[in-house]
Amino acid sequence: MEEIHAVRCIWCGGEMERGSLICHRTFFLPAGETIPRFDTAGSVEKRNGFHLVPQNVVPIKPEEFPTAYVCRNCRKIVIPY
Numbered sequence: 001m002e003e004i005h006a007v008r009c010i011w012c013g014g015e016m017e018r019g020s021l022i023c024h025r026t027f028f029l030p031a032g033e034t035i036p037r038f039d040t041a042g043s044v045e046k047r048n049g050f051h052l053v054p055q056n057v058v059p060i061k062p063e064e065f066p067t068a069y070v071c072r073n074c075r076k077i078v079i080p081y
Contacts, residue, residue, distance in 0.1 A: 007078075009071035016069035021079055023065065027051045052081065 007016040025039055029049040036043035044051060052066050069078045 007069050009074055009076065010078075011074045011076060012071060014071055014073050016071050016078065018067065018069055020065040021052065021068040021077070023053055025051065026053060050081070052079065 027044045033047040
């Protein structure tokens with residue numbers, strides 16, 4: 001079993017809460033890039049972006065989604081990829 005260490009918020013220094021980002025076809029785009037009409041792997045990558053959950057995969061269990069950490073004080077979410 002994976003040992004879980006406390007993760008500190010880089011903004012306020014408080015402890016972040018570990019969870020999962022529950023999403024379907026969520027992707028990241030750098031600032032200044034336009035949202036593609038269709039979020040295919042190619043159209044997102046062409047804009048220097050990437051999908052957080054592989055396309056055409058609908059995870060059923062929370063552990064299949066990306067791990068995320070939330071700071072409820074700062075209202076920030078950190079998603080390692």
